[in-house]
Amino acid sequence: MVVERSRRECVLCGAPFTGRSFLCPTCSARYRSQRPDRVLRRRFYEAVDRHYPEWANTYGSYNPPVGLLRVLDRLPRSLRILELGCGGGALLRDLAARGFTRLVGLDLARTALAEAQRQGTPARLVLADAERLPFAAESFDIVIAADLIEHVDDLDAHVAEVARVLRPGGAYLLKTPNRPLAELYYRLAGLDDYPFWHPSMLSPGELRTLLARHGFLVRFVAQPRLTPAQLRKLPTRLLRALGAHLPVGWLPVVLRPHVEVVATRRLHG
Numbered sequence: 223m224v225v226e227r228s229r230r231e232c233v234l235c236g237a238p239f240t241g242r243s244f245l246c247p248t249c250s251a252r253y254r255s256q257r258p259d260r261v262l263r264r265r266f267y268e269a270v271d272r273h274y275p276e277w278a279n280t281y282g283s284y285n286p287p288v289g290l291l292r293v294l295d296r297l298p299r300s301l302r303i304l305e306l307g308c309g310g311g312a313l314l315r316d317l318a319a320r321g322f323t324r325l326v327g328l329d330l331a332r333t334a335l336a337e338a339q340r341q342g343t344p345a346r347l348v349l350a351d352a353e354r355l356p357f358a359a360e361s362f363d364i365v366i367a368a369d370l371i372e373h374v375d376d377l378d379a380h381v382a383e384v385a386r387v388l389r390p391g392g393a394y395l396l397k398t399p400n401r402p403l404a405e406l407y408y409r410l411a412g413l414d415d416y417p418f419w420h421p422s423m424l425s426p427g428e429l430r431t432l433l434a435r436h437g438f439l440v441r442f443v444a445q446p447r448l449t450p451a452q453l454r455k456l457p458t459r460l461l462r463a464l465g466a467h468l469p470v471g472w473l474p475v476v477l478r479p480h481v482e483v484v485a486t487r488r489l490h491g
């Protein structure tokens with residue numbers, strides 16, 4: 223979520239300001255100390271889709287979970303898959319193209335599901351919060367979430383819900399920014415409102431601890447190369463050209479910009 227510096231209106235209060243953030247300085251400051259509730263978060267994501275359609279993941283696929291897709295390619299196509307934070311449905315359509323047929327997509331923003339519908343995404347689409355999943359226990363083999371958990375308010379409630387809807391032995395495949403690197407980047411880029419839209423970022427170690435607490439076995443997966451959204455954050459054309467060939471998978475997990483994880487729900491306890 224990066225936008226060039228410009229004169230713009232705050233997506234929450236409408237106040238004009240100059241910057242690269244979605245929120246004005248007043249709103250940015252307020253939500254550094256106060257966590258936004260679900261109603262406000264939904265309003266924010268729907269407003270971003272309206273104000274910045276060319277940057278919203280709803281209308282494109284700039285950050286595919288390339289490491290996780292390699293894992294999925296080796297799995298039976300009959301698996302029941304739930305995608306959390308499906309946005310405009312790009313990943314669901316990719317999964318359908320790979321032969322998966324039992325797909326459900328969930329998102330908090332009505333704008334996202336409207337786009338997924340418009341694109342003819344071959345999945346059941348559900349409007350809901352990732353912290354209260356409207357599904358029966360053990361109804362999925364795989365839950366996948368690319369760039370979702372950093373937006374969630376209550377991580378423990380979220381992971382407990384994912385564990386509940388997965389069958390024992392099922393897996394939670396997720397991708398999320400690497401907190402220390404992401405925070406450094408957001409600060410340097412002047413994105414003062416990041417605590418609003420990424421309130422729950424984790425380091426690889428914090429992510430492992432969270433998932434283990436909810437009965438998951440954790441394996442980090444390497445992404446083979448940088449995604450278009452990651453390349454776009456590099457400041458010069460030369461760096462972007464070099465970055466396109468960087469073998470990210472060779473980096474230790476603490477130095478990767480995003481962390482991709484396969485978390486398997488233990489068969490017992």
Ligand SMILES: [Zn+2]
Nearest residue numbers: 232235246249
């Ligand atoms: Zn504002």
